Amino acid sequence: MRLKYVLNEVLVGLWRNVTMTVAMIITMSVSLTMLGASVLLYLQVDQMKSYYYGNIEVSIFLRSDVTEAQRQAIDQAISSNPLVAERTYETREEALKRFQELWKDSPEFVKSVGPNSLPESFRVKLKNPEEYKTFADQIQGLQGIQDVIDQRTLLEKVFNIFNAIQVGALVVAGVMALAALLLVGNTIQVAAYSKRREVAVMKLVGASNWFIQAPFVLEAVVAGLIGAILGFIALFVSKVVLFDNKLQALTNILTPIDNGNVWLMLPLLAGVGAVVSAVTAWVTLRFYLKV
Numbered sequence: 001m002r003l004k005y006v007l008n009e010v011l012v013g014l015w016r017n018v019t020m021t022v023a024m025i026i027t028m029s030v031s032l033t034m035l036g037a038s039v040l041l042y043l044q045v046d047q048m049k050s051y052y053y054g055n056i057e058v059s060i061f062l063r064s065d066v067t068e069a070q071r072q073a074i075d076q077a078i079s080s081n082p083l084v085a086e087r088t089y090e091t092r093e094e095a096l097k098r099f100q101e102l103w104k105d106s107p108e109f110v111k112s113v114g115p116n117s118l119p120e121s122f123r124v125k126l127k128n129p130e131e132y133k134t135f136a137d138q139i140q141g142l143q144g145i146q147d148v149i150d151q152r153t154l155l156e157k158v159f160n161i162f163n164a165i166q167v168g169a170l171v172v173a174g175v176m177a178l179a180a181l182l183l184v185g186n187t188i189q190v191a192a193y194s195k196r197r198e199v200a201v202m203k204l205v206g207a208s209n210w211f212i213q214a215p216f217v218l219e220a221v222v223a224g225l226i227g228a229i230l231g232f233i234a235l236f237v238s239k240v241v242l243f244d245n246k247l248q249a250l251t252n253i254l255t256p257i258d259n260g261n262v263w264l265m266l267p268l269l270a271g272v273g274a275v276v277s278a279v280t281a282w283v284t285l286r287f288y289l290k291v
């Protein structure tokens with residue numbers, strides 16, 4: 001009987017303040033969507049780091065006037081270096097062919113690069129990418145080398161951008177979460193005020209604080225769960241529509257987003273939405289309404 005009464009009061013409370021309830025759900029869903037997006041981005045950046053750092057190469061570009069003797073000396077120095085796991089040699093023709101394949105969607109750009117524009121090079125994978133500086137110091141002084149470039153330097157710039165986006169998403173999620181908390185508290189206050197006479201009567205007949213607070217807390221929890229579900233749907237649809245279709249070409253640069261990580265967001269968002277809403281409602285009732 002008590003459970004039926006509490007559930008009925010929850011439904012009545014949600015419908016009585018339907019405008020504020022909808023506003024609370026929308027704000028909660030937006031904040032949880034941003035939270036889920038930032039968590040997914042965090043997982044994705046970690047996955048990309050593991051993938052790309054595991055395939056990092058050191059590019060050793062040769063001078064245009066390198067001699068055959070110098071080329072062989074460089075090859076011998078690389079092959080005999082204990083820091084090297086594997087190495088490949090790339091001619092000018094192979095470099096041009098790879099460049100044309102990478103930029104095949106930009107024919108005008110490809111035409112601007114001639115057969116002698118790209119230098120021949122050695123591509124070296126180290127046993128430990130962290131030892132790049134040691135390897136570069138050992139190889140840099142050889143004649144015929146134009147430049148030694150570590151892909152880690154380029155990747156770190158890219159990941160710094162992703163980290164900045166991640167922080168920005170967390171900041172936006174935090175601001176939206178604060179707005180959601182204020183809306184939850186305000187909605188609970190309005191709901192409790194509209195039922196102040198009923199609350200007073202229940203206190204007079206000896207109803208416990210838990211029994212009086214339960215409908216209001218559950219009302220906030222239901223709104224939080226609905227917001228979490230809407231936030232998850234937004235994340236899932238964005239993943240399917242954007243990254244699996246329109247932005248699928250980015251998978252050549254970005255590692256694919258794992259469906260398991262997306263589904264992991266559902267219990268995460270539901271838990272955060274329910275707990276935050278319940279705690280906010282309880283605190284509001286305890287400290288503002290003195291129930």
